[in-house]
Each structure stands twice: as structure tokens, then as C-alpha cells.
Amino acid sequence: MGRRFAQQQTLQAHQDSSSCPVCDGVRHRTVAALDRGHADQCLTCRLVSFQVKKGASFPERYYDPIELGLFEEYYGPFRRRTFTRLVKEIQRFLQTGRVLDIGCSFGWFLEVAAKAGFEVLGLEPSKEVVAIARDKRGLNVREGDVASAEELPGLYDIILLANVLEHLPNPFDNLRRLQSRLAANGLLVVIVPNVDGLIHRLTYWAHWLSANKLTWPLEVLFQTDSPSMHLYQFSETAIRRALTKAGYRVVHVYGQEVVEIDALDLRQAVAHRMRRNRLADIFIQEGVRCAQLVGRWVGRYDELVLFATPQEPDDGRQDGHG
């Protein structure tokens, strides 16, 4: 109850801010109008912020218990594949060390990282998911979130925020405070949706072309039927500036795909979108498949992976009187 109230308070604060939290720009335009609110995009850094409508209601739980199995069936193999690449990329910087995965879900990254020799700890807000990751898989996972991560003792060599920042009402303060948990040569790894990815662009174009009538593709991207929907979508400029502003130096960026093309049936089931007819489903799946393929050719991926290190004091960021 208390936590829910707190979330509503912060959602309200998010809603009332008028300048861009990343670049302080004041020019923005509305790019989407949905049942649960609207999305504004900063004209300077292209950050998209979702403004939740007053009184909009959200379901209580992030994971519907019946759908946990489906969620794992779809995301498990997909995430293990993307996290295998991620661990390889990390090892170009750090061979081993202490890993903190905030919002670790079923612990797919922890599994891959532990196998590669890292010492791992995961925090996950969902009790049911913690039980699966810890009790069934024997992973070092505790119930917790970004706020509890800030209170952990000791320092971590790698902190991962995979698909987490977009859910937080004020991710920019969290990024800054997390620095206190990162070792001096540590790596902060963030994975966020890319508003300039091809699937995102096509979804916005379709919404615009239909005079805001076609809303469900954007509702899927924003996860508006989840109690913790996406409140932000980032451009590469926006996430780079957010990290720099929070006191980090970006050292590596790459793009990755957002859907598992060979399991689109499952993805649609996860997104509660099985109510349409079979022909529509096939049409949508083929559309997504083409968009993602073309996105790969032209390098417009729908997810961005960024590595950042704490800025050194002489990196040029001197607050106030120098």
C-alpha cells in the first residue's frame, strides 16, 4: 500500500515537470496519445517521456501468475543469447569481478555471468520471480530494487540495469546515486529502448498516419497494461547525456534487437495480443520480422546497450566554484 502510494506520488512529480530532465530543453511535442496518457518528445535530445493521465488505473501485479511460465518460455532463450554477447563485451573491459544485476528477473544474466567466472548478486522486486530464481535455480537473488541497491554494503565492479531505467519515475537521480556502489574502475551497463530504432519509428509513424487512432502497437512498446509501464524511451543522444549528467563517461555503445523473431507467437501471447484473428497475427508478425531485419541492415536497433565508468574528478566536471 505504502509503496503504491509512493509510486503515485512520484508519477505525479514526473507529470508536473515541464523541462527535459536530461538536457533541460523546454521545447517538446506530443508524439502519442493513448488511453493511459500521452508521450512528449524533447526536440533537443529526443527523449520521450510518458505523462500518465490523472486517475489512470494500472493492474496491481507486474507478472500475472498464470503468465510467468509463458514469460520465461519466451524471454529465457532470447535473453540468454543477448546476455551471452553482453558478457563477452564486458570481458573486453573486465575479465572478472563482482556483479550486481538490478531488476534481474529470472536471473538469466546472472547464470551467464556466473558461468564466465563473475561473482553475482541479483535484485528483483517480484517475490514470485525471486522464489524461482533463488529456490529453483539456486541463484544469489534477493527481493529489492534500485533504492535498496543504493543501500548495499561494498562496491561492485559491474552494475547492470537491463530494461530498468525506462520503468523508473526519476531514473536520472538513481543513476547518480548508484555511483556510490560502483568500484573506481567499475562498469555501469544500461540497456534501454531506442526511440530511433526502426520498429519504434514505424510504430510512431503508424500512430501519426492514423491520426492517433492506431494505439495498440505503441501500447505494446510502452507496456501500458503493466503496473510498471515504460515512462521513458531514449535516443542515443538522450541516454549518453543522462549518463554524463549523472557523472559517468560512456566508453562503449552497441545496438541489439528487441524481439525474438523465431518466437513471435509467444511474444504476442506475452503481450496479451492473442485476441485478434489469425490473419492479423500473421500480418503483424511478418511486419515485425521485416522491420527488425531492415533495422539490422541499416543499424537502427530498437535497444541500446551502453557501458559507462565513473568520471574521474579531473574529467572536466567541476561543480560550482572551480
Ligand SMILES: [Zn+2]
Ligand atoms: Zn532533452
